[in-house]
Amino acid sequence: MVSLILVGFGGVGRALVEIMQNDADYLRSNFGFVPVVKAICERQGSLIDDNGLNLSNLLDLGDIASSPYWQAGLTTLEIIQEIKADILVECSWASNDGEPAFTVLKTAMQKKMHIVSSNKPPFYLKYGELKQIAQEKGVMMRIESTVLSAVPALAAETTLAGAHISSIRGILNGTCNYILTRMTQSKLPFKEALKEAQDLGYAEADPTMDINGKDAAGKIVILSNALLGWNKTIHDIKVQGIEDVTAEDIERAKREHKYIKHVCQAKDGKLSAGIELVPMDSSLAIMGSLNLVEFETKHAGPYTFIGRGAGGFEAASGVLSDIIHISTQLYDSKKENL
Amino acid sequence: MVSLILVGFGGVGRALVEIMQNDADYLRSNFGFVPVVKAICERQGSLIDDNGLNLSNLLDLGDIASSPYWQAGLTTLEIIQEIKADILVECSWASNDGEPAFTVLKTAMQKKMHIVSSNKPPFYLKYGELKQIAQEKGVMMRIESTVLSAVPALAAETTLAGAHISSIRGILNGTCNYILTRMTQSKLPFKEALKEAQDLGYAEADPTMDINGKDAAGKIVILSNALLGWNKTIHDIKVQGIEDVTAEDIERAKREHKYIKHVCQAKDGKLSAGIELVPMDSSLAIMGSLNLVEFETKHAGPYTFIGRGAGGFEAASGVLSDIIHISTQLYDSKKENL
Structure with missing residues (x-):
């Protein structure tokens, strides 16, 4: 089991949850991958369940703010301070200065979380700074979908x-x-x-x-x-x-x-x-x-x-490959399948 | 440092040694990869030095049997029993029944060595059996160059x-x-x-x-x-x-x-x-x-x-990517660079 905080529930975030839900058997049997989504953060608030949100129920909701696990006003940075997870998955939005994604990614790594992101600006603006934090904190930073979605370009x-x-x-x-x-x-x-x-x-x-x-x-x-x-x-x-x-x-x-x-x-x-x-x-x-x-x-x-270098499911596929990569690194028992 | 036994010193094996020698700085600084080649096995005998063979000297030799480290008649299977290494790298030859490569690969895994191979027949004849041994022994089996040399097809x-x-x-x-x-x-x-x-x-x-x-x-x-x-x-x-x-x-x-x-x-x-x-x-x-x-x-x-799906340096490049992959798995300290 690998625990996730998901930041952003737009086209990419929602497609990611859908794939993890529908491909659950394939992901478990091929990669020993069983995700536990502890929180989903949006701009207006967050869904939070330390035991893991029910992904199937989530997908049935038109608006996640209607979930009983929704906490209006709870911010991503508060979630990062409160919740312990293996990986912060960032599929949200950044303006021309890379914010708010940059601060979210930086804070998560400082809290020793591995990060996966599909968000370009933080990485075409401040790649060096983020990479250095990753190295200092000994966490993995995987960002395949910032380039050509699931095309395994950065994996090269x-x-x-x-x-x-x-x-x-x-x-x-x-x-x-x-x-x-x-x-x-x-x-x-x-x-x-x-x-x-x-x-x-x-x-x-x-x-x-x-x-x-x-x-x-x-x-x-x-x-x-x-x-x-x-x-x-x-x-x-x-x-x-x-x-x-x-x-x-x-x-x-x-x-x-x-x-x-x-x-x-x-x-x-x-x-x-x-x-x-x-x-x-x-x-x-x-x-x-x-x-x-x-x-x-x-x-x-x-x-x-x-x-294909763009699209919600394409980007989510690349994000998921990154998550699985980190997951297989974290769990030695699966190493023989690498 | 990662220790290797190299089986086969034809076009692929020689190209591999040449790349490891000429790219030593790049490999060390980018992947923390420092190879120690403990033995090179050929059909007529083996080169062996538990402290690591000098790769530069090796490449200067026209015929490796003229090296002072050459032991005529010493077989690959004897080397596997005698020498402890992290990875057995198999770039030799196999007939239509997959031998002698199949037995070499199997024996190495039974001795808990990870394996890398560029040799097709063992894997289009007995993939299931070899994979099962790898899983039972908890070792990695990487065979990118059995398909399209360095084209990262199996990495998919x-x-x-x-x-x-x-x-x-x-x-x-x-x-x-x-x-x-x-x-x-x-x-x-x-x-x-x-x-x-x-x-x-x-x-x-x-x-x-x-x-x-x-x-x-x-x-x-x-x-x-x-x-x-x-x-x-x-x-x-x-x-x-x-x-x-x-x-x-x-x-x-x-x-x-x-x-x-x-x-x-x-x-x-x-x-x-x-x-x-x-x-x-x-x-x-x-x-x-x-x-x-x-x-x-x-x-x-x-x-x-x-x-390019064939050629000595192309196949050696794929073999080396596999070796580096295993090497980075073995040494936690490099994980942040994955």
Whole structure:
């Protein structure tokens, strides 16, 4: 059994609870994983039950504030002080300064909790500080879903350890990729392609962070810190978006047998995020809303991982892989199954 | 420090020693990994030094039998009885019955050593038996390079744990893929494409196991056992090779906007390995000598991993990732870096 405090019950948090509930048998038999959710924290208050909340009942509630375990006004920081849990799972929200998530994560590690997060800003702003606290306190910090949801990009720290990653590049924003794909394949104008992406749920109602390149830039910052040992922030990268790409640009590229793509890169100590012309037979020439990350290695050439980089269940899947990883580390008896 | 017995000093074993030597600083600072190679076993005898062999000196030797630490006739099984090491690393050879590798791996686990192997036959013949011994003895069994070298396919057991893998398919043999690619893109006849693959070093002098599909079939057997919890052997799969593919077949497929590919699959309890017509825009339509594995998941769609699936340094990189994984499990002090 591993005990959790869950911060945030939006799309990701709710999907996480749903998977843990519906996959309970698979998770127990394959990974010895039996979660006990001691608290769920939202902005207006918290659900709390030291014996573990009933996940099935929870999912039946439209509004968790209607639960008998709901305590209005009880804050996440109060919960962290009051409740002892193995892992704090943070799937909430952060503004441009990384708060309130940053303080929540920091406080939880200071209380010796391991942390799992799907929240980007704390990690593209203050990765070094959080990593240092994790090391000082001897806790694990797993943040797969801050990058490409469940695509095991950050896991490459260990899974490609022997190959020795030397640089990273990728198509790190599905909305940008979808818009450019539609402009390329069906000659849609930018605005129409964006509208379609919004209608299909790929782009947010406010798609600014997607199309101005900042979302993708934050991801390459996190990748470079975690996998190349850098200590960068979003302020160390010059970011170009896709707003100014025209139908003419795309047609000109095609005549040179190239596609226009939004590419992020971490190489030779430098970060970049912007428009690139890539050959039509390049591994980066991936179409649709898919994401792609490619690791160049010292000993074994490039490795490419492709998958959906966004979505509630996708992010929750990555969060759950991180939770299971920590859980199997905590319980020696399961080590033979690693 | 982690102590190793290395079985086999051919292309993979030698590449492994070279990487451990040349990347010593990177491995120590990133993973706290400091290997002590206590013995290297070959068919004619073994090198042995309980204080750890000097890897740099070893690499300078053309023939390891000329080392002062060489003991002619000393067998791997004698070494396993005599020497205490954390991990037995098996990069040797096995015939169609899995021997001598199977007995070596089994004996090492019975002596409570963790094992890492790049040798396919023991695992596509007797996966269940070896896994059971590992569980009974509480040792780890890591075999990434038995499938696609350093492509972290078997690592998906944990890295995609949350997404819940439901089926697997892939292009699992680089020689087949190269031959079909050349037949498709340059209209080469089969025999000429095969000759080219041999000249370039993709195919073995005896390419039988590649082109008859058995090599790829062995890999999907191992993938299904490790990731889907099956207990299959190579005898449970009907295997088709690429020997009978003609130029006409390929042109006919092209007219339907399809490519001919050698595809392996594990789905709904069934294994397959053979020729398939795949749409030109399918994720399986990968060209050249690259390998590809795709995991369908219950919660987050498909995940595709692409990379080089063969070669001495590629296999050694996968073996080393496995060794590092075990090493970090053994030493708690490094856990915060996981």
